[in-house]
Amino acid sequence: MSKVKKNSTSATTSAANVGYEAELWQMADALRGSMDAAEYKHVVLGLIFLKYISDAFEELHAKLVAEKAQGADPEDPDEYRGAAHPVFWVPPEARWPHLKAQARQSTIGQLVDDAMSGIERDNPALKNVLPKDYARPALDKQRLGQLIDLVSNIRIGDAEARAKDVLGRVYEYFLSQFASAEGKKGGEFYTPRCVVKLLVEMLEPYKGRVYDPCCGSSGMFVQSVEFIRAHAGGNGNGGKAKADISIYGQESNYTTWRLAKMNLAIRGIDGQIGHGDTFHNDRPPDLKADFILANPPFNISDWGGERLRDDKRWQYGVPPAANANYAWVQHIVYHLAPAGVAGFVLANGSMSSNQSGEGEIRRNLIEADLVDCMVALPGQLFYSTPIPACLWFLRRNKKRLPLPLAGEGRGEGIDRRKHILFIDARKLGRMADRTHKDLTDEDIARIAGTYHAWRGEKGVGEYADVPGFCKSAPLEEVRKHGHVLTPGRYVGAEAQEDDGEPFEEKMKRLTATLREQRAEAAKLDAAIAANLKELGYGG
Numbered sequence: 353m354s355k356v357k358k359n360s361t362s363a364t365t366s367a368a369n370v371g372y373e374a375e376l377w378q379m380a381d382a383l384r385g386s387m388d389a390a391e392y393k394h395v396v397l398g399l400i401f402l403k404y405i406s407d408a409f410e411e412l413h414a415k416l417v418a419e420k421a422q423g424a425d426p427e428d429p430d431e432y433r434g435a436a437h438p439v440f441w442v443p444p445e446a447r448w449p450h451l452k453a454q455a456r457q458s459t460i461g462q463l464v465d466d467a468m469s470g471i472e473r474d475n476p477a478l479k480n481v482l483p484k485d486y487a488r489p490a491l492d493k494q495r496l497g498q499l500i501d502l503v504s505n506i507r508i509g510d511a512e513a514r515a516k517d518v519l520g521r522v523y524e525y526f527l528s529q530f531a532s533a534e535g536k537k538g539g540e541f542y543t544p545r546c547v548v549k550l551l552v553e554m555l556e557p558y559k560g561r562v563y564d565p566c567c568g569s570s571g572m573f574v575q576s577v578e579f580i581r582a583h584a585g586g587n588g589n590g591g592k593a594k595a596d597i598s599i600y601g602q603e604s605n606y607t608t609w610r611l612a613k614m615n616l617a618i619r620g621i622d623g624q625i626g627h628g629d630t631f632h633n634d635r636p637p638d639l640k641a642d643f644i645l646a647n648p649p650f651n652i653s654d655w656g657g658e659r660l661r662d663d664k665r666w667q668y669g670v671p672p673a674a675n676a677n678y679a680w681v682q683h684i685v686y687h688l689a690p691a692g693v694a695g696f697v698l699a700n701g702s703m704s705s706n707q708s709g710e711g712e713i714r715r716n717l718i719e720a721d722l723v724d725c726m727v728a729l730p731g732q733l734f735y736s737t738p739i740p741a742c743l744w745f746l747r748r749n750k751k752r753l754p755l756p757l758a759g760e761g762r763g764e765g766i767d768r769r770k771h772i773l774f775i776d777a778r779k780l781g782r783m784a785d786r787t788h789k790d791l792t793d794e795d796i797a798r799i800a801g802t803y804h805a806w807r808g809e810k811g812v813g814e815y816a817d818v819p820g821f822c823k824s825a826p827l828e829e830v831r832k833h834g835h836v837l838t839p840g841r842y843v844g845a846e847a848q849e850d851d852g853e854p855f856e857e858k859m860k861r862l863t864a865t866l867r868e869q870r871a872e873a874a875k876l877d878a879a880i881a882a883n884l885k886e887l888g889y890g891g
Contacts, residue, residue, distance in 0.1 A: 399464070402467060403504075403506070407448070407513070409432065411439075412435060416431055437511075443471070445466055445470050455497040455501055456494075456497045460500070465486050468484045478617060481613045482614075543572070543697065544734060546733070546791035550800065551695045552572075552645070553796055557645065560598070561639070561641045562642070563641035564646050565648070568612065569611040573599055573623065600624050601625045602630045631655055642693075644693075646684065646696040650698065653675060657674075657679060666682055668716035671710070674708065677701075677705075680698070694745065696743070703726065703836065703838045704836045718827070722746045722748065723772050725773040725774075726742060727777055733788070753765035753809065763810040765808040772824075774825055774839035774842040776820065
């Protein structure tokens with residue numbers, strides 16, 4: 353397995369490359385030795401969780417120490433639980449400086465286990481979330497100490513790192529690297545921050561029931577700082593969540609589920625995150641959500657579809673057992689409230705596939721007037737998959753805005769029944785590094801603003817088709833295209849600016865240029881022929 357070189361060039365970060373991954377991967381490599389990749393990822397991620405909690409605690413602890421003269425008590429757990437931005441109380445035995453000082457001792461494994469147990473004991477929101485198996489004999493304690501030393505050099509839980517969701521990003525990077533080390537690339541990968549922000553900005557899920565059926569590390573809930581600040585209301589240790597937001601999610605991978613639980617709790621968000629297979633153990637099965645945001649794994653074939661042929665969620669056609677894309681779509685539709693709206697990521701093939709009945713399911717969804725908007729995304733956005741992606745937006749009631757938004761003074765909206773908005777954003781974005789692209793804030797504002805104007809929200813201007821970028825297409829036009837939902841088929845070509853050169857003059861100039869180029873080509877052909885003849889290959 354090849355190592356990733358340590359990145360020491362810059363302290364600055366971007367959404368596509370937070371700058372920590374190479375160093376963190378180096379530490380995982382240092383620990384691994386002969387340990388199986390599937391085993392050592394749990395060890396590494398558990399320590400990263402602990403460092404994350406400790407960083408947030410130490411930052412507030414230092415502030416309270418400085419304010420002791422004003423009556424602050426840095427050793428009072430209530431100072432942390434009742435803070436403006438609550439953090440977890442970390443007992444003395446679990447604080448990172450204590451563990452770092454003991455990192456070279458043979459008892460370090462038991463000390464880490466005790467730290468995890470102490471944090472769970474004092475913070476009910478983290479009960480059964482943290483790993484506690486570092487004392488096992490099979491884990492090399494010298495390598496564990498080295499790992500702690502390496503983690504010590506990285507800030508992952510202070511305010512700046514939390515705002516960038518460094519923990520979630522690092523975790524997803526590790527999933528990619530671990531999957532590669534295990535000899536497989538699964539459908540789990542990081543949802544780029546800019547894509548999450550775009551979904552949030554377009555749907556505006558600020559009030560009501562918010563649901564993610566495949567929530568991963570809860571990125572859809574936590575990556576928008578505005579969303580977090582608007583709805584944080586306690587860290588699960590006695591704080592009260594705001595009554596205007598309810599979060600529901602499900603995750604099948606146990607390790608990822610633990611991260612999701614911690615990611616929400618550490619930000620003071622109460623959420624019901626179920627552990628289990630969304631298709632085979634739907635939790636909660638009768639939820640009807642106002643907003644659904646999701647990034648399902650693309651094109652998964654081992655989802656057990658053959659055992660769900662008669663499932664009540666397949667109202668628009670039975671999805672093929674070899675591909676779960678349209679199972680996800682219909683699962684999302686099933687859980688939408690009567691005035692609900694959903695936005696989710698899928699592979700580009702979902703917009704046009706006709707294999708195994710997928711085209712018929714898509715046709716039924718369109719004819720049921722559920723499809724609200726389609727967005728083609730730029731390439732190179734996703735962190736560990738090259739598969740091109742798109743955004744689907746579904747809305748049950750296209751006659752008016754979703755009720756939570758109408759109640760926020762956004763107006764009733766425009767009746768968009770029997771119409772679909774197509775946005776081709778493939779030309780947007782900028783390269784954040786050699787291999788990853790980002791959507792800028794301006795790009796996000798343009799796409800979201802277009803959708804809001806099309807829906808008829810107050811204060812965002814009037815919608816107009818823009819050739820090459822967006823088109824409001826009636827259902828009749830979509831039928832003519834065989835119910836294919838690829839935006840490029842509808843938005844047309846981008847309008848070309850008039851350069852002011854009269855047509856006759858331009859044709860004369862281009863014709864003269866063509867003659868010159870043809871003459872030059874003839875000279876080159878003659879020179880090549882002469883050289884070949886000199887070499888004995890002349891005809």
